[in-house]
Amino acid sequence: MLVSRRRTAFSCIWGRRLAEGSIWESDSSRSCSELFESLGLTASETQRYSRHLVLPEVGPEGQRRLKRSSVLVVGLGGLGVPAAVYLVSAGVGRVGIVDSDLVELSNLQRQFIFSKADLGRRKVDAAEEKLSLVNPEIRLTCHPVRLDSSNAMELIGEYDVVIDATDNLPSRYLINDTCVLQAKPDVFASVLGFDGQASVFSTPNGPCYRCLYPEPLVADSVKSCEEAGVLNVIPGIMGSIQANQAIGILLGNGTPLIGRLLVFNGLDNSFNEIKFRKNSSCAVCGSHPTITRLIDYEEFCGLKRTETLAEFNITAGQLKTAIDSGKRPVLLDVREPYEYSLCHLESSTLIPVEELDARLGELKRDSEIVVYCHVGVRSAGAVRLLRQAGFANVRNLQGGIDEWARQIDNNMPRY
Ligand SMILES: [Zn+2]
Numbered sequence: 001m002l003v004s005r006r007r008t009a010f011s012c013i014w015g016r017r018l019a020e021g022s023i024w025e026s027d028s029s030r031s032c033s034e035l036f037e038s039l040g041l042t043a044s045e046t047q048r049y050s051r052h053l054v055l056p057e058v059g060p061e062g063q064r065r066l067k068r069s070s071v072l073v074v075g076l077g078g079l080g081v082p083a084a085v086y087l088v089s090a091g092v093g094r095v096g097i098v099d100s101d102l103v104e105l106s107n108l109q110r111q112f113i114f115s116k117a118d119l120g121r122r123k124v125d126a127a128e129e130k131l132s133l134v135n136p137e138i139r140l141t142c143h144p145v146r147l148d149s150s151n152a153m154e155l156i157g158e159y160d161v162v163i164d165a166t167d168n169l170p171s172r173y174l175i176n177d178t179c180v181l182q183a184k185p186d187v188f189a190s191v192l193g194f195d196g197q198a199s200v201f202s203t204p205n206g207p208c209y210r211c212l213y214p215e216p217l218v219a220d221s222v223k224s225c226e227e228a229g230v231l232n233v234i235p236g237i238m239g240s241i242q243a244n245q246a247i248g249i250l251l252g253n254g255t256p257l258i259g260r261l262l263v264f265n266g267l268d269n270s271f272n273e274i275k276f277r278k279n280s281s282c283a284v285c286g287s288h289p290t291i292t293r294l295i296d297y298e299e300f301c302g303l304k305r306t307e308t309l310a311e312f313n314i315t316a317g318q319l320k321t322a323i324d325s326g327k328r329p330v331l332l333d334v335r336e337p338y339e340y341s342l343c344h345l346e347s348s349t350l351i352p353v354e355e356l357d358a359r360l361g362e363l364k365r366d367s368e369i370v371v372y373c374h375v376g377v378r379s380a381g382a383v384r385l386l387r388q389a390g391f392a393n394v395r396n397l398q399g400g401i402d403e404w405a406r407q408i409d410n411n412m413p414r415y
Contacts, residue, residue, distance in 0.1 A: 040064045045137060049091050062251045063091060067138075069250045070094035072159035074147050074175060076101070076123040078110040078225070078235025079189050079242060080165030085113060086243035087163075088131045088138055092250070095131070096159055098143040099123045106414070110232035147171060149294040152178040161246045164188045165239065167224055169216050170297035176201055176209035177291055180284045185256075187245045189238040194231050194266035196238035199257045200245055202285070206258040211279040216301040226375055234266050312383055314370055314395040316407040329368040329395075334382045339374060343401060343413045353378045356385060365391050372397035372404070374415075 039046055039053070039060040045067075052058040058066075071092050073084045076099040087095050103111075103118040103126055118126040124142040131140055145151060147166075156162055156178045164175045164186055172188070179186035179202040186201040188209065201208040241262070248254045261274040284291040314322075322329065331348035333340055340350045351359050353373070363369065369391060373379040376399050383396045397404065405412040 041067075042137075045091065048135070048137070052091070057253045058251060062253075066091045066247070066250055067093040069161070070096070070159045071161045071163060071246050071250075072096040072098065072156060073163045073165055074098045074171070075165035075167065076111070076127055077107070077165060077167055078191065078230065078232070079167075079239040080163065081111045081113045081127070082236050082239035083163050083165055083243045083246070084127065084131060085134065086240060087246060088135045088140065090243070090247055091135070091138060092247070094139040094141065094159075096141040096143060096155070097124050097127055097131075098145065098147055098155065099127075100144055100146040110230070110235055112236075147174065149174060149297065152294060153182065156184060157182055159184070161185050161187060161249055163242050163246060165242065169301040170303065172209055173216065173300060174294065174297045177284050177294060180208050181293070185246075185249050187242045187249070189235075189242045191230050191235045191238050192225060192228055194234060196234050196241075196264040196266070198238055198241045198245070198262045198264075199260060200249070203249075203256070203258050205278065207276055207278040208282060208285045210284050211282045212261065212276050214279065214283065224377075227373075227377060231266055234264070237264060237266070312387070312395050313398040315398050316404045319370060319397060319404075320408050327368075329370045330363070332363070332369050332371045332382070333373070333401075334371055334378050335373050335401075339415075342415055343405070345372065345401065345404065348372075353382050356382055360386075360389055363391070366393070367391075368393045370395050370397055372400050374400045375402050376400040 041049070041060065041063060045063070046053065049063050052063050053060055055062075069092055071087050071094075073080045073087070073095065076084065076097055080097070080099070084095060084097055099122075101123050103114045103121050103123055105116075105119060107114055108116065113130045114123070114126050122144050124144045128140055128142050143155060147155065152174055156175070162175060162179055162184055164172060166172060166175065167190070172190075176186055178184075183202070183204070185203050186209070188201055189196060189198040191197075199212070200206065201212075245256055249256055259276055259278070261276060263272045263274060264270070265272075278285065280287050283289060319329075328347070331345045333344055333348045333350045334353040334356060335350070336352055337350065344350070349362075351362065363386075369386065371379040371382045371386070371394060373382075376396060379396050379400060383394050386394045399406075401412070402414060405414045
C-alpha cells in the first residue's frame, strides 16, 4: 500500500520535482514563479509545506484547502498546546485560541510552548508570540475569554472545526451543544493519569457527546488533572490525535473517530476502541430535541449543588485568624497519604476521603472541624458526608491547601 501510494505521489510532476529537490533548482526565476502560481501557494508556502505537497492525500489542492480553513482550539492546556502547534504549523489558514487563564509553574510540565519567562502572562498572549514565530503565514486569533453560554455561539460560529481541549464537564457539554446547534464538528479528547480518550462528535449523521453521556457523571466522582494528576506526555499524544482528526476532517481524508471512542492507556501502551451510535432520543441531536438553545451548564453538571455548600465554607484567611486567636479547629485532611507527605497543615488528621465513611468513629461529633484537600473539591464531598452523618460543626477550606499556600504560607510547597 505504501509503495503504490508513493508511486501515485511521484506520478504528479510537482510531487516528483519536490521529492527530487529540483523544484528549488528551477531553470529561471520565471519558471519558478509560474510553478508556485500553478500550485496556488507562495514560494515560501511551497517550501514550508513541501512534505505535505508530496503526499497524494494532501498535495497542493489539500494544502490550499487547509489555507482556506479555520479551527478553534478551546483551552490552551496540555491538549490545546500540541493541537494548536500542529494546526498552525500545518498551515490551517486561521487558528483561534480560547483561554482566560494565566501561565502557572505547574503548567510547564506538559504545556511545552510556555517557559518560565511566561509565568503570570495570559496564556493566549504567550501562545500567540510563540505560534506566530512558528508560522507567521497563517492568521492567529486570540480570544482571552472563558467560553460560556453567552459567547459560545458567536465564537464557534466563526470557525469550521472546533477542538475541545478543555478539562471540565460543563465546557464539554457546552461545546457539544453549540457544535450540534451550528452543525460543526467537535473534536474531543480528555486525559487523566495515564489514560486518554478521543472522539469526533457532531458530524452529519454522527453521534454527539450527549449520545455517549446523556447525563453528566456525578460531579464529585470526576476528578480533574489538578486533583488526580496526569503524566505529561499523555495530553501530548491525545492533543496530537485531535490535530490529526481536525486536519483529516478539513481534507476529507481517512476515517475520523465518528461513533468511536479511542481509548489510550499509557501504562501498557495500548489503543482500544469503544463503538457507540447516535441516540435517536438524544436531548440535542435526537429526532425530538429538548435542547434547542444553550443552557446553564454548571447547573446541568451539578456544580451549583456544590455552591449551596458555600455557607459551610471557610477561607484560608478566616482559618488563619481562628488559629492565631487560639481557636484551632480539628483540621481534617482528606487527601492521599503521599499528598500529605508533600505538605499539610500543622496538627492535621489524615483520613483519605475514600476511607472517611468507615472511619467516622475516629472523629468527635461535637468538634469544630475544618476539612481540606488539594483544591477544595474532595473536601466539599467530605463535608456533605459528615453533615449527613450528624456532624453539625463542619466547614470546608475553600480552595484547599493550595489556597492556603497561596494566601497564607508562601513557603509551603505547591503541587
Ligand atoms: Zn446526540
